[in-house]
Amino acid sequence: MNNKGFTTRLIHADRLINQPESGAVHQATNNSVLFEFKRAQELVDVFQGKQTGHVYSRSSSSSTVALQNILNNLEGGAGAVTFATGMAAITATMLSLFKAGDHLILSRFLFGNTRSLTETMESLGISLSFVDVTDLTKVEKVLQVNTKAVFLETIANPVTQVADLTAIGRWCSANQLLFIIDTTMTPPNLFDAKSVLASLTISSLTKYIAGHGNVLGGAVVDCGTFDWSKFDNILDIYRGAAVAQWGLTQIRKRGLRDMGGTLAPDSAHAISVGLETLVLRTQRICDNALRLARYLQSHPKIAKVYYPGLADHPQHARAKELFKGFGGILSLDLADGIDPIAFLDQLKLVICATHLGDTRTLALPVASTIYFESSAEQRKQMGVNDNMIRMSIGIEDFEDLVSDFDQAFSHF
Structure with a gap:
């Protein structure tokens, strides 16, 4: 389906990617909290990541996975994780990937609630530098030996400053830094995050993706451009065979499962339907x-x-x-x-x-x-x-x- 136009891919994504039962064009909403296993070893294998499946809906369900598949397809990424809100997605990413002693470079134009979260990050020992991200030279000047990532928004809210995404992306790649972009203002039909070498995109699905002011949601998409084997904050338990999944696995486990900002199945369905008219x-x-x-x-x-x-x-x-x-x-x-x-x-x-x-x-x-x-x-x-x-x-x-x-x- 990737040879089709964006809108065609979008409106047929649910039925073709997720292949709902009984010829439905939308994935059915699954509100079950628990999932039965006929063999105990299968439950063990899913818990240990040796087999795919759902064990508890706080971590995953067929409804949230269906939406994740669509979002990842639109970004051309390595995978996606959904959350109850955009702020839950940002919080989970920041607190699961970074730790005390790390340094991050952040846009000084960050939206108010995100800026408020940074105060919590600093209280946990993560040092931050806020810079004018419209100018690469301002970003370069604050690089430290313990810098792990750059985080910014494509278009700042509310003054609409546009970050120097292309130059910063190349610089992050050259310095083996994570390049995390909040793409809420520019959904994938308006902006190709991979073209600027984004590592992760974070978005509030509540906004343009869902589009009708009737549902909350957030998402993180791994664009597949970052070598996670070079990122020393990944815990040993999450360093499985698929290196490309290390980052998302830690976000899912430490950020979604442990922090509990789960997207409800009904919300996932509403977002999928709203997405069709994006x-x-x-x-x-x-x-x-x-x-x-x-x-x-x-x-x-x-x-x-x-x-x-x-x-x-x-x-x-x-x-x-x-x-x-x-x-x-x-x-x-x-x-x-x-x-x-x-x-x-x-x-x-x-x-x-x-x-x-x-x-x-x-x-x-x-x-x-x-x-x-x-x-x-x-x-x-x-x-x-x-x-x-x-x-x-x-x-x-x-x-x-x-x-x-x-x-x-x-x-x-």
């Missing part, structure tokens, strides 16, 4: 976002618009080269004297809510919500201003979005 949704979202960014950029009551699709965006040329669309996140600074909370209260169609990747257009005041726990200095380093509004653009008719903004602006 291309249609993101095409419309990217088109609406670019048109709205251009409209807002010329508006006298807007001080600045942040969107990679605009020609004056600092990383516009890079985004054009890396992505097949500029994404659905658009932020703006209102003109002086316009309060973001008062402005949002005037919008009638756009929903004031904290979420991304929905079919509906959403907006919120950034500094007082998702970055409320960050200090003023941290917000400044990330480029977050007090009058900033972040929007996640939906699939509405463009004219209706413009009309809603026009009537909201008329009050100021």
Whole structure:
């Protein structure tokens, strides 16, 4: 099926990759917590990794494996693991692969909840350097002998900085470092993670993958580009015959099984169904976002618009080269004297809510919500201003979005 187009592969993935019973086009939802073995030795072999199978649904089930197979196929990877949320996926990866004494290089533009997690990591003895990942030279300067990985997002939320993914990927490969990319903002139809030598991708399936604001989920995909035999944090018990699986095995065991952030079978099914319309949704979202960014950029009551699709965006040329669309996140600074909370209260169609990747257009005041726990200095380093509004653009008719903004602006 790999010789077919992306959308064709996507909508037929469940029936062709997972081959559901009775001619179904979707894998059946399996809510069983336990799994029977007719021979005790088979249970032992599955526990010890000598045979594939399910022993307890906290670790795996046919429902979650079916979704993992689809996600891995779309990325062309070596395997995938799903989680209850995107933050569960990030937490499991960080705390199962790294330990006290390790050093990581992180984007200084990391999203608020991820940045909050880093404080826990530091309290456990993992040292971190936060740098401007739009510039490789800034990354190179903080390399240490104990550096294990670089972690960043493709497009930062909410200021939309685009990391120098190609250069950093080559540098990580040359230095035998893990290159971990949060691809939530750029699902696989918009961005090929393997092309920049990503080791692992992490994503919140809740957002563009599922797409309808009705289910939580997260995933880690091993892109198959990293030699795990060179990574000394893999425990001996997980150093099996298949070197390519060492990383995911440790994430599954220490991150999923031990921490318990399991994706529910019903959620896995909902995500699989939502995934089928990914291309249609993101095409419309990217088109609406670019048109709205251009409209807002010329508006006298807007001080600045942040969107990679605009020609004056600092990383516009890079985004054009890396992505097949500029994404659905658009932020703006209102003109002086316009309060973001008062402005949002005037919008009638756009929903004031904290979420991304929905079919509906959403907006919120950034500094007082998702970055409320960050200090003023941290917000400044990330480029977050007090009058900033972040929007996640939906699939509405463009004219209706413009009309809603026009009537909201008329009050100021």
